[in-house]
Amino acid sequence: MKHLDKVILLTALIGGGLTTYLIFRKTTNEQATEVVALAKVGEMMGEARVRREGIIGWHNLQEEENLYSRDSIISLDETFLRLDLQGGNSLNMTPNTLVNLVLDDDATLIDLQRGVLDLSLVNLKNRLLINVGKKQIEVKSNGAKMHVSLGDAHDTHFTVVDGAVSITYQKNQINLKKGEKVIINESTTKLDLITLGIEVLMPGLEKTIFQEKGKPIDFEWNSRDKTIEVFGLTAARDPRMKSIVGEMTTKEKYATLDLEQEGRYYWQVVGLVQNKVVAEAPVYSFVVRKKSAPALVYPGNNTVIELGPNEKSTKVTLRWESQSAEKYEVEFFKYEIEKEQGEILSTDHPYIAIDNLEPREYKWRVRAINPLRAENEWSAFRSFIVAEINSGPKRRSEFYEEYSGEWKRKVP
Numbered sequence: 001m002k003h004l005d006k007v008i009l010l011t012a013l014i015g016g017g018l019t020t021y022l023i024f025r026k027t028t029n030e031q032a033t034e035v036v037a038l039a040k041v042g043e044m045m046g047e048a049r050v051r052r053e054g055i056i057g058w059h060n061l062q063e064e065e066n067l068y069s070r071d072s073i074i075s076l077d078e079t080f081l082r083l084d085l086q087g088g089n090s091l092n093m094t095p096n097t098l099v100n101l102v103l104d105d106d107a108t109l110i111d112l113q114r115g116v117l118d119l120s121l122v123n124l125k126n127r128l129l130i131n132v133g134k135k136q137i138e139v140k141s142n143g144a145k146m147h148v149s150l151g152d153a154h155d156t157h158f159t160v161v162d163g164a165v166s167i168t169y170q171k172n173q174i175n176l177k178k179g180e181k182v183i184i185n186e187s188t189t190k191l192d193l194i195t196l197g198i199e200v201l202m203p204g205l206e207k208t209i210f211q212e213k214g215k216p217i218d219f220e221w222n223s224r225d226k227t228i229e230v231f232g233l234t235a236a237r238d239p240r241m242k243s244i245v246g247e248m249t250t251k252e253k254y255a256t257l258d259l260e261q262e263g264r265y266y267w268q269v270v271g272l273v274q275n276k277v278v279a280e281a282p283v284y285s286f287v288v289r290k291k292s293a294p295a296l297v298y299p300g301n302n303t304v305i306e307l308g309p310n311e312k313s314t315k316v317t318l319r320w321e322s323q324s325a326e327k328y329e330v331e332f333f334k335y336e337i338e339k340e341q342g343e344i345l346s347t348d349h350p351y352i353a354i355d356n357l358e359p360r361e362y363k364w365r366v367r368a369i370n371p372l373r374a375e376n377e378w379s380a381f382r383s384f385i386v387a388e389i390n391s392g393p394k395r396r397s398e399f400y401e402e403y404s405g406e407w408k409r410k411v412p
Contacts, residue, residue, distance in 0.1 A: 037066040038103045039083040042090060045321070046079030047300035060303050069103040075115070080287075092118035094239055094285060095264060116239040116283075117148045118205070121165070132156040135186060140166040146176075147282055156184045159196070159282045161205070167191070181282075197279030198223045198231075198269050203286040210289045210323040216256035217288065221269045223253065225279050228271035235259060235267045239283055262288050293377040294322035294350070294366045299384040305357075307388050313358050314386060318366075319351045320379070325368035328352075331378070333363045361385045 041048075041063050049058040050065075051072040058074070067073065067083065073093065075081045081093040085108065093099065097115025101108075107127035110117070121128070121141040128139045130148060135156060144163030148156070158167055159181040166175050169184050174191035176182065181194040201220040203209060209217060219233055233255050237243035245265070246257040249272070259265060264287050271279035289295050298319040299305065307314055318330065330352055333342035342364075345352055363383040367376045 036068075036103070038069050038071070038101050038108070039067040039085050039091070041065045041067070041081070042084040043082040044080070044300075045297045046076060046081075046095075047303070048073060048075045048079055048081045048093070050074075060300065062303070062305065063298055067101060069101060072098065072100045074098045090120045092120070094118070112148060118145070118161075119148060120145050121163075132184075135169065135184060137184065138168040140168075158182050158184070161282055195279070196281055197225045197228075198271055198281035200269070200281050200284050203267075203284065205284050205286075207286040208289060208295075208321055209286055210292075211259075216258045218254070218256055219267065219269075220254040221281060223271060223279060225271060227273055228279060229274070230272050231255075232270045232272055232277075233257070233267065234270075235265050237263070237265065239266050239285065241266060241268055241283065259288055264288075289321070292323065292368070293379040294320040294328065294368055296320045296364075296366065296379050296382050299382070301382045301384075303384040305384060305386050307359065307386065313356045315353055315355045316357055316384070316386075317351055317353045318364055320366050322350055322366075322368045323370075325370045327369045328366055329369060329376075330364060330366050334360060357386050359386050359388050 041061055044061065044063050048061045050061050050067065051058050051074075052068070053070045061073070061081075073081070073083070075093040075095055075097045077095050079093070079095050083091045083093070085091060091099075091110065094116040097117065098113040099115075099117065100111035100113065102111065103109070107129050109129045109131060111131040119139075121139070121144050128141075130137045130139060132148075137156065137158075141163065144165045145161040146163075146165055147159040147161065158165070158176065160176045160178055162178050164175065164177045166173065167182070169188065169191065172188070172191045174182060174193060176193065179196040179199065181196055182191050183194070184191070199222045201222055202218065211217065217235075221231070223231075230249050230251055231253065232249050233247060234241055234244060235246040235257055237245060246259060248255060248257065264285055266283050266285045268283045269281045270277045296318075299316065305314060305316060320328075322328070327346055327348050328350065330345040330347065331342040332345055332354065345354075361383055362385075363381045365379045365381045367378045369376055
């Protein structure tokens with residue numbers, strides 16, 4: 001694809017959908033060239049930001065937002081982010097992951113600069129290249145799911161969770177199937193296959209567990225390797241399994257761990273023979289929520305939702321996660337209106353759409369209504385801002401701090 005001399009993107013949430021306005025500058029042949037979206041934000045729990053070529057600073061990502069070639073995307077703490085690529089493929093970003101997306105004539109390039117990616121390659125038609133450090137790795141697949149992560153000393157770990165994958169590095173090619181892994185570093189001259197031999201059953205990948213007080217977390221796995229003498233289970237706070245919060249050994253294919261704090265955990269099972277690792281499962285992650293109150297998902301705290309040119313209002317869908325409930329109550333406030341209680345809204349689903357939101361700041365919280373539970377606990381409040389995109393520097397400076405590249409309400 002030929003790059004434009006200049007492209008201005010104006011994006012607005014209009015009627016619950018995302019509208020992108022493209023303003024083109026003609027190339028040397030005096031013909032306008034359309035910019036094609038490389039990906040779209042399919043699902044987001046938490047906060048993530050994008051830095052776009054030609055635009056100063058980082059800006060908060062929104063659900064359904066389009067992403068373009070040479071965009072840099074970063075996921076913050078406690079964030080799960082799914083990017084939908086062309087052809088039905090998707091890319092999941094775990095917390096504290098940084099990638100740069102590039103679309104060339106015949107290939108999609110994912111430059112992994114930090115963290116862990118989960119790839120779902122349903123229909124990979126064009127070439128997929130993954131850059132990690134100075135290494136460029138080509139991936140070919142149809143219907144596979146895999147992890148790509150940075151290891152110690154910037155080794156690159158490729159783990160196939162499901163399906164089959166073919167990867168090529170410096171003219172070395174290897175085919176991997178479910179439960180297999182390779183480790184690549186800059187001195188790699190041969191791609192050596194590692195058989196994992198253990199299948200994860202529960203908790204599933206990216207599962208959210210609403211834990212009752214005092215109840216441990218259940219883990220279960222499977223292995224056909226009958227030589228394994230004992231299994232080792234480890235839970236940690238990071239995908240490299242360094243910040244260990246629980247571990248144990250067992251001869252069974254199930255176990256429990258007491259995890260006292262809320263948040264995201266990573267876990268892995270290995271098979272041992274005479275205290276040596278002979279098999280291992282991929283690293284999976286899950287989120288623990290202990291409170292009975294719902295966990296607010298979208299919009300993220302201090303998110304800025306911009307109106308398009310000539311738009312006076314917009315619609316936002318509030319989303320949350322919760323234990324099963326008959327219905328939910330949402331308390332919704334508009335700032336600059338002094339009230340002891342906000343407007344109470346009711347819904348049977350873990351989401352609700354709010355119409356006719358004008359430029360100002362809003363805050364909201366949710367509680368699940370369940371007759372079997374004595375206390376229906378409110379979540380903490382979250383706030384978000386609706387701002388005009390064409391209202392000039394004075395209006396924008398109320399919410400945007402140039403030195404930090406963050407959208408947020410300035411406190412006097």
